[in-house]
Amino acid sequence: RKEVEQDPGPFNVPEGATVAFNCTYSNSASQSFFWYRQDCRKEPKLLMSVYSSGNEDGRFTAQLNRASQYISLLIRDSKLSDSATYLCVVRMNSGGYQKVTFGTGTKLQVIP
Amino acid sequence: SQTIHQWPATLVQPVGSPLSLECTVEGTSNPNLYWYRQAAGRGLQLLFYSVGIGQISSEVPQNLSASRPQDRQFILSSKKLLLSDSGFYLCAWSRQDLYGYTFGSGTRLTVV
Numbered sequence: 001r002k003e004v005e006q007d008p009g010p011f012n013v014p015e016g017a018t019v020a021f022n023c024t025y026s027n028s029a030s031q032s033f034f035w036y037r038q039d040c041r042k043e044p045k046l047l048m049s050v051y052s053s054g055n056e057d058g059r060f061t062a063q064l065n066r067a068s069q070y071i072s073l074l075i076r077d078s079k080l081s082d083s084a085t086y087l088c089v090v091r092m093n094s095g096g097y098q099k100v101t102f103g104t105g106t107k108l109q110v111i112p
Numbered sequence: 113s114q115t116i117h118q119w120p121a122t123l124v125q126p127v128g129s130p131l132s133l134e135c136t137v138e139g140t141s142n143p144n145l146y147w148y149r150q151a152a153g154r155g156l157q158l159l160f161y162s163v164g165i166g167q168i169s170s171e172v173p174q175n176l177s178a179s180r181p182q183d184r185q186f187i188l189s190s191k192k193l194l195l196s197d198s199g200f201y202l203c204a205w206s207r208q209d210l211y212g213y214t215f216g217s218g219t220r221l222t223v224v
Contacts, residue, residue, distance in 0.1 A: 032211075043202055043215035044156070087156075091210050100210055104155030 001026050004090050006103040014111050017078050021106045023088030024070045030092040033064055033071045038085045038105065047073075047086070078110045114139035118203045118216030125223055131176075131190040133219050135203030138184065143205040145186040147178055148215075150200040162186060163208070198223045 006023045013019045025033075033050035048055065050062040050071050061074040075082055088103035118135045125131060137143050147159040158171045160178035168178050175194060179187045186203060203216040 034213075041200075041220070043218045045215070046213070089213070098210055100206070100213060102156045 003027060003092070003101045004088055004103040006086075006088050006106045008104060008106060010107040010109050012109045012111055013078055015078055015080060017110075018074065018076045019078055019108060020072055020074045021086055021088075021108075022070050022072050023103055023106075024068075025088075025090045025092070025101075026069070027090070027092045028066075028069060030069075030090045031098075032091040033062075034089040034091075035060075035062055035071075035073050036087040036089055036102070038087055040084075044087055044102075075108075078108075080110050080112060083108055083110045114205070114212075114214065116203065116205055116214055116216045118219060120219055121217065122220045123222070125193050125221065127195055127223055128192045131188070131193050131197070131221070133188040133201055133203075133221075135186045135188075135216055136184055137186075137205045140205070140207075141183060142208065143184065144208060144210065145180060146204040146206070147186065147188045148202040148204065150202065152199070156202070160188070193223045195223050197221065 004025050011019055035047040036044040037047045038044040048057050048062050050064050052064055054063040059076045063072045085105040085107045087105045091100050115138045145162045148156045149159055150156050160168055160170055162168050162180045165180055165183055176190050198221055201219045201221055204213055206213045
């Protein structure tokens with residue numbers, strides 16, 4: 001089982017729609033969670049951290065479910081500019097040291 | 113504020129030629145430094161990471177090498193490139209506690 005798994009998509013949604021991505025992680029000792037956004041042929045950039053109580057940043061809501069070992073990202077009122085690949089990132093203890101693992105990403109295409 | 117510089121942006125090299133990609137970080141000291149590769153349509157693959165000058169850890173066997181001659185300089189090299197070395201190479205830095213993962217703008221390498 002992969003350490004971090006995401007549905008690769010693509011998710012094709014119309015403008016204004018609400019879309020949600022899930023990401024599962026295998027290591028229960030995982031400590032910190034993030035969502036990154038990567039535009040086509042660009043570097044990944046931090047979108048938001050994911051806090052235990054859930055957090056919101058404008059149209060974006062991130063949630064963590066430690067019991068089921070998944071995190072989610074909800075995007076409301078999708079814009080064309082939201083089209084990108086969204087990477088789930090997990091910081092965990094592995095073999096006595098800490099490391100950061102990136103998911104392979106979920107591609108979102110917002111359609112006019 | 114911290115910035116990370118990576119160059120060149122694109123590179124076309126013949127098979128068997130050498131490679132040198134450079135990455136520098138400004139505005140911080142003693143960062144963790146990373147080299148990733150992202151093949152077309154694939155996830156990020158960690159190649160090397162460094163927690164200090166002269167300290168390099170390799171994640172995957174390959175014909176690439178990395179060096180850290182100065183605190184904020186990280187270099188990715190190869191003596192002889194293979195076709196399979198083509199990809200998008202990303203340098204990143206983080207704090208020692210692994211927070212603040214930030215990527216450079218990447219180098220798109222095509223080996224022909």
